[in-house]
Amino acid sequence: MSKRLFLSAPHMSGNELKYIEKVFQSNYIAPLGAYVDKFEESIKAYTRSENALALSSGTGAIHLALRILGVGAGDDVLASTFTFIGSVNAILYQNANPVFIDSDKESWNISPKLLNKYLLTCEKKPKALILTHLYGMSADIEKIKDICTSHGVYLIEDAAESLGATFNKKHTGTFGDFGIYSFNGNKILTTSGGGMLVSPNKKWIEKAKFYATQAKESFIHYEHNEYGYNYRMSNVLAAIGVAQMEVIEDRVLKKREIFGWYKEFLNDIEEITFMPELANSRGNRWLTALTFDKTAYTDVMEALEKINVESRPLWKPMHMQPLFQHAVSLLDGTSETLYKNGLCLASSTTMVKDDVKMICEKIRSIL
Numbered sequence: 001m002s003k004r005l006f007l008s009a010p011h012m013s014g015n016e017l018k019y020i021e022k023v024f025q026s027n028y029i030a031p032l033g034a035y036v037d038k039f040e041e042s043i044k045a046y047t048r049s050e051n052a053l054a055l056s057s058g059t060g061a062i063h064l065a066l067r068i069l070g071v072g073a074g075d076d077v078l079a080s081t082f083t084f085i086g087s088v089n090a091i092l093y094q095n096a097n098p099v100f101i102d103s104d105k106e107s108w109n110i111s112p113k114l115l116n117k118y119l120l121t122c123e124k125k126p127k128a129l130i131l132t133h134l135y136g137m138s139a140d141i142e143k144i145k146d147i148c149t150s151h152g153v154y155l156i157e158d159a160a161e162s163l164g165a166t167f168n169k170k171h172t173g174t175f176g177d178f179g180i181y182s183f184n185g186n187k188i189l190t191t192s193g194g195g196m197l198v199s200p201n202k203k204w205i206e207k208a209k210f211y212a213t214q215a216k217e218s219f220i221h222y223e224h225n226e227y228g229y230n231y232r233m234s235n236v237l238a239a240i241g242v243a244q245m246e247v248i249e250d251r252v253l254k255k256r257e258i259f260g261w262y263k264e265f266l267n268d269i270e271e272i273t274f275m276p277e278l279a280n281s282r283g284n285r286w287l288t289a290l291t292f293d294k295t296a297y298t299d300v301m302e303a304l305e306k307i308n309v310e311s312r313p314l315w316k317p318m319h320m321q322p323l324f325q326h327a328v329s330l331l332d333g334t335s336e337t338l339y340k341n342g343l344c345l346a347s348s349t350t351m352v353k354d355d356v357k358m359i360c361e362k363i364r365s366i367l
């Protein structure tokens with residue numbers, strides 16, 4: 001059996017161990033240290049965000065954003081329904097209510113039209129929107145930001161999957177009041193686990209840092225006026241992050257190249273539609289995603305599994321999850337149709353063109 005081809009396997013730059021070694025030599029194993037600062041600086045420089053905070057996960061970053069924006073019990077929070085659960089779990093941590101908005105066909109991300117319609121007609125104004133840039137592809141972010149601004153709704157960008165993706169040359173994650181990135185195992189970069197919170201608002205990031213370190217007041221005797229969390233990133237993992245950031249552009253270009261290969265080999269098949277890329281945007285093509293008009297995606301998945309190639313259905317929309325059966329949503333069927341017909345294909349940056357060719361031949365054989 002040939003070596004397994006994964007959706008998005010970790011891909012080290014080569015400098016990770018060297019930097020970890022330096023951490024060990026300094027004995028600043030944890031929790032904080034010079035590499036945490038360096039990692040934050042590298043994210044700031046690359047995404048051109050003004051303030052950044054390294055955390056133990058992307059989910060924790062979203063949680064801190066909601067807490068800082070004052071989202072609490074009984075508040076409504078808008079979110080993309082077509083997303084991964086990590087995007088919306090923190091709404092529940094704050095005892096708030098998610099309100100799910102469907103995708104549009106142009107971006108597969110939240111529909112600005114439906115978002116605006118909801119905000120024009122709702123009785124209770126939501127406090128914030130958590131917008132996901134799905135599979136590394138930018139949402140129609142300028143329009144969405146304008147809608148949020150005109151309705152007085154805070155914008156949190158879930159850019160967990162979209163580090164390196166831009167809209168009008170501006171990085172996803174830097175349009176909103178807050179943006180978050182994830183460095184979990186299969187993201188475009190990984191620290192094995194971790195996240196980053198960014199914001200143009202310095203005070204908010206300082207407050208987030210305070211909450212992320214157990215809300216310790218600055219007294220030597222550990223005084224507490226509020227409750228916090230243990231959410232910061234360790235210096236060891238930040239060392240991995242610094243080494244990974246050295247190759248972020250290479251990884252984006254390689255992911256886009258892999259997408260290009262899939263397109264080259266499958267473009268003539270009429271029943272296949274690839275996830276679109278909005279004009280003026282550059283996606284990072286974290287995972288190549290497509291839909292089939294006629295063939296069941298499960299048949300394709302099983303065939304690929306037989307040749308040891310990983311694939312996965314598109315995220316099951318949040319409004320279809322038993323957990324959210326009582327949540328309010330504004331839907332037009334778009335995400336449900338995508339979910340029922342779609343698949344993510346192996347997109348690891350270690351793959352070569354022949355790997356993609358082999359996968360495409362397999363797909364072609366069963367259509």
Ligand SMILES: *Cc1c(COP(=O)(O)O)cnc(C)c1O
Binds near residue numbers: 057060085158183184
């Ligand atoms: C991975 C992911 C998250 C969660 O990030 P973690 O670092 O794993 O907590 C949130 N939202 C989306 C869209 C993701 O893909």
